[in-house]
Amino acid sequence: xxxxxxxxxxxxxxxxxxxTSVRLDSVGKDWDPKILVFACQYCTYAGADLAGLSRLQYxxxxxxxxxxxxxxxxxxxxxxxxxxxxxxxxxxGCHPGDCHFSTGNYFTRRxxxxxxxxMEFVGMDPxxxxxxxxxxxxxxxxxxxxxxxxxxxxxxxxxxxxxxxxLSSLVGGIGR
Amino acid sequence: MKKVGVFVCHCGTNIAxxxxxxxxxxxxxxxxxxxxxxxxxxxxxxxxQTMIKKAxxxxxxxxxxxxxxSPRMHEATFRKCVNGAxxxxxxxxIANIREQCSWVHSDKTKATAKAEDLIRMAVAKALKNEKxxxxxxxxxxxxxxxxxxIAGIQAALDxxxxxxxxxxxxxxxSIGGKMAQIxxxxxxxxxxxxILTPKMVDAAQHPNITIIAYSEVExxxxxxxxxxxxxxxxxxxxxxxxxxxxxxxxxxxxSKTDSEFECNMSQxxxxxxxxxxxxxxxxxxxxxxxxxxxxxxxxxxxKICASDAVNFEDxxxxxTIRYGAIVVATGYSLYDYNQYGEYGYGQxxxxxxxxxxxxxxxxxxxxxxxxxxxxxxxxxxxxxxxKCVGSRDANRGHxxxxxxxxxxxxxxxxxxxxxxxxxxxxxFYMDIRTPGKNYEEFYLRAVEEYGVTYVRGRVSRIYMExxxxxxxGEDTILGTQILVVADxxxxxxxxxxxxxxxxxxxxxxxxxxxxxxxxxxxPKLRPVETFSAGIYLAGACQGPKDIPDSVAQAGAAAxxxxxxxxxxxxxxxxxxxxxxxxxxxxxxxxVPVCPYKAISLKTLTERVHxxxxxxxxxxxxxxxxAEVNKGxxxxxxxxxxxxxxGALDLLGxxxxxxxxxxxxx
Numbered sequence: 001x002x003x004x005x006x007x008x009x010x011x012x013x014x015x016x017x018x019x020t021s022v023r024l025d026s027v028g029k030d031w032d033p034k035i036l037v038f039a040c041q042y043c044t045y046a047g048a049d050l051a052g053l054s055r056l057q058y059x060x061x062x063x064x065x066x067x068x069x070x071x072x073x074x075x076x077x078x079x080x081x082x083x084x085x086x087x088x089x090x091x092x093g094c095h096p097g098d099c100h101f102s103t104g105n106y107f108t109r110r111x112x113x114x115x116x117x118x119m120e121f122v123g124m125d126p127x128x129x130x131x132x133x134x135x136x137x138x139x140x141x142x143x144x145x146x147x148x149x150x151x152x153x154x155x156x157x158x159x160x161x162x163x164x165x166x167l168s169s170l171v172g173g174i175g176r
Numbered sequence: 177m178k179k180v181g182v183f184v185c186h187c188g189t190n191i192a193x194x195x196x197x198x199x200x201x202x203x204x205x206x207x208x209x210x211x212x213x214x215x216x217x218x219x220x221x222x223x224x225q226t227m228i229k230k231a232x233x234x235x236x237x238x239x240x241x242x243x244x245x246s247p248r249m250h251e252a253t254f255r256k257c258v259n260g261a262x263x264x265x266x267x268x269x270i271a272n273i274r275e276q277c278s279w280v281h282s283d284k285t286k287a288t289a290k291a292e293d294l295i296r297m298a299v300a301k302a303l304k305n306e307k308x309x310x311x312x313x314x315x316x317x318x319x320x321x322x323x324x325x326i327a328g329i330q331a332a333l334d335x336x337x338x339x340x341x342x343x344x345x346x347x348x349x350s351i352g353g354k355m356a357q358i359x360x361x362x363x364x365x366x367x368x369x370x371i372l373t374p375k376m377v378d379a380a381q382h383p384n385i386t387i388i389a390y391s392e393v394e395x396x397x398x399x400x401x402x403x404x405x406x407x408x409x410x411x412x413x414x415x416x417x418x419x420x421x422x423x424x425x426x427x428x429x430x431s432k433t434d435s436e437f438e439c440n441m442s443q444x445x446x447x448x449x450x451x452x453x454x455x456x457x458x459x460x461x462x463x464x465x466x467x468x469x470x471x472x473x474x475x476x477x478x479k480i481c482a483s484d485a486v487n488f489e490d491x492x493x494x495x496t497i498r499y500g501a502i503v504v505a506t507g508y509s510l511y512d513y514n515q516y517g518e519y520g521y522g523q524x525x526x527x528x529x530x531x532x533x534x535x536x537x538x539x540x541x542x543x544x545x546x547x548x549x550x551x552x553x554x555x556x557x558x559x560x561x562x563k564c565v566g567s568r569d570a571n572r573g574h575x576x577x578x579x580x581x582x583x584x585x586x587x588x589x590x591x592x593x594x595x596x597x598x599x600x601x602x603x604f605y606m607d608i609r610t611p612g613k614n615y616e617e618f619y620l621r622a623v624e625e626y627g628v629t630y631v632r633g634r635v636s637r638i639y640m641e642x643x644x645x646x647x648x649g650e651d652t653i654l655g656t657q658i659l660v661v662a663d664x665x666x667x668x669x670x671x672x673x674x675x676x677x678x679x680x681x682x683x684x685x686x687x688x689x690x691x692x693x694x695x696x697x698x699p700k701l702r703p704v705e706t707f708s709a710g711i712y713l714a715g716a717c718q719g720p721k722d723i724p725d726s727v728a729q730a731g732a733a734a735x736x737x738x739x740x741x742x743x744x745x746x747x748x749x750x751x752x753x754x755x756x757x758x759x760x761x762x763x764x765x766x767v768p769v770c771p772y773k774a775i776s777l778k779t780l781t782e783r784v785h786x787x788x789x790x791x792x793x794x795x796x797x798x799x800x801x802a803e804v805n806k807g808x809x810x811x812x813x814x815x816x817x818x819x820x821x822g823a824l825d826l827l828g829x830x831x832x833x834x835x836x837x838x839x840x841x
Contacts, residue, residue: 036838051275052275055279055280056280060289063294063841066247067813068829069814072812072814072816072829077838080839084841101810104771107818
């Protein structure tokens with residue numbers, strides 16, 4: 001899991017330029033990324049529950065935050081997650097057209113297209129972030145997405161890019 | 177100082193086999209804010225719940241976290257439980273360590289670590305939880321049924337029978353809908369009018385039903401329990417109070433136009449009732465057809481009317497009425513087969529639709545019930561029926577099956593064989609679908625007793641040859657081409673949404689599917705509700721349906737309405753958006769984002785203290801701020817993300833709460 005084996009990412013490059021002390025080499029092969037999931041309670045959260053009911057196994061990498069609608073997920077929540085050291089973030093909701101609230105996931109879709117561009121701009125590897133649609137009947141898809149995302153993030157190593165150790169003064173516009 | 181209690185459930189072995197519950201309970205004790213923590217085999221059981229209540233009292237807990245199954249499973253149970261111990265139910269949080277942890281992982285160490293995190297998140301959120309109280313909205317005890325077909329009539333009758341006032345709005349001059357045009361009903365061959373018209377009379381005479389005919393819904397404002405509906409009463413030019421319904425005006429009217437009710441196969445006067453049994457049985461003037469309105473001369477009807485009921489000055493009138501609940505029963509329309517080039521683009525008069533056939537065979541129809549083909553009035557000997565015209569045809573029509581066509585085609589074919597001596601009925605079909613009580617038997621009777629010929633295959637072309645219609649198709653069972661010389665062809669055209677269905681749905685605030693049929697809240701478990709509380713669906717506006725299904729759905733919708741109206745007031749879910757007016761800049765960006773039109777701008781007048789840039793201190797200023805209507809807000813939170821100044825927040829899922837969850841890890 002080093003940079004020689006073709007896993008050359010923008011993220012790694014930035015870290016080297018900035019002289020970050022933690023090298024990917026220092027992470028063991030069985031390193032598990034930490035992934036935060038924002039799941040809409042009508043579709044994806046139900047889909048994740050269905051994965052459980054069907055006893056579908058997936059890595060223990062995810063922590064799910066239930067939101068009423070994927071449209072509730074403020075991009076600042078995602079940034080905060082990266083700041084707090086999550087290695088990946090998944091925002092998941094109902095399929096377009098199926099939103100319980102009619103239009104919420106359309107906002108999600110537009111917002112996060114932009115968000116992905118922003119992440120590229122600030123030098124975050126966009127592979128750490130994903131938006132997808134998982135319905136309440138798609139337990140297997142939840143399993144698949146979590147597994148894929150874990151496998152995709154593992155070679156990228158821990159997220160250092162936005163990580164902030166003294167967070168308190170940041171993210172001023174929200175949560176007051 | 178907030179005191180959180182953490183209760184870890186084993187769920188028998190469901191959780192305990194992959195998660196070390198004792199360790200979890202111990203670890204939870206070290207979390208900030210946690211004052212008490214324990215574990216138990218079945219937290220949702222009676223002893224488990226008693227344990228929680230006791231702990232709340234003994235340890236003065238003011239927040240509770242239950243680490244158990246999904247909140248979708250038992251959140252309501254535990255909310256009730258903590259409420260029993262005097263805690264506001266919204267001070268509870270659930271950590272989902274079953275569906276999203278123990279059941280999906282097998283490594284006990286890792287699963288326990290994850291469960292610990294999940295509890296940590298729940299505790300962090302719980303510390304930010306605030307008491308939420310459902311607000312109460314009054315229920316206005318009057319129902320509106322939109323659409324006076326069989327579904328609307330049935331819904332109105334069922335609601336009215338329980339004692340509530342119902343208004344039945346119909347855009348045509350009479351209620352009755354499509355069923356009034358139908359001759360007989362499958363599978364019993366009951367005369368449609370004989371079973372429908374008594375219901376129409378019941379509705380008209382019911383003390384709790386007001387029929388508002390020749391009217392359309394113009395605007396719907398408000399929310400469940402309190403809809404303010406603006407109805408446009410179209411000008412009828414006939415005073416309904418003075419008119420006795422004698423019908424003399426219609427007899428003497430010199431202007432004639434095609435009768436919609438008779439599928440344009442006969443003419444009606446400009447002052448008309450659509451059919452003899454119409455309800456209300458008061459004529460209206462069709463201004464587009466009326467000679468007076470076109471030329472300024474005539475007024476024969478006015479001169480002849482003994483009760484002086486005709487009033488050419490009549491204008492459309494808008495009335496706004498408040499309703500507690502709305503049933504949408506706007507019905508369907510039929511696919512226009514003129515789009516089928518191979519069936520003659522509607523150029524052959526003897527190629528007709530199923531509904532045309534209903535009028536042809538109806539005793540009060542244009543031919544007095546004698547089946548005569550439109551072109552020359554001859555009795556057709558060979559009648560070909562083609563099914564799935566516009567249904568199950570993604571290229572030119574709709575993907576879906578229209579459900580009723582197999583049955584009514586069998587009915588039509590039976591009637592041809594029954595009414596015309598030495599006749600032949602040939603049905604071209606793709607599949608035969610008879611899912612209903614006595615439906616299969618009905619179809620078999622058509623084949624076995626009435627000798628209807630069924631040919632499996634589609635018709636590729638209809639053309640004229642020496643005055644005859646030649647129907648060319650394929651018999652896919654025999655694998656041969658066949659030609660049928662037909663005297664008349666009847667097309668089973670697809671049921672489709674009303675042409676203005678999408679526009680109507682937007683007007684009243686419900687959603688519709690790719691075919692413009694209105695969406696039910698859940699395809700299986702909430703088939704008559706919409707996503708908008710207080711608005712229900714009945715009949716074919718929700719999807720193709722036959723009469724029994726429409727009637728059943730109407731009854732179900734009525735039951736929902738009655739359940740709603742039976743309460744004086746209802747509690748609304750307190751998870752709604754809230755505006756901090758101090759932060760709100762009044763930019764109005766949240767207004768169009770809201771799918772429920774729950775946000776509006778209001779003007780705030782306040783006294784400014786201290787000196788401000790825009791005026792002297794102590795002056796009163798007015799500014800715009802957003803306002804959330806708690807009755808309309810469904811709590812999606814779309815507005816909160818859109819708010820530039822962070823003034824909007826979603827109670828129960830506040831920015832603080834979600835960020836606390838993120839930060840806890």
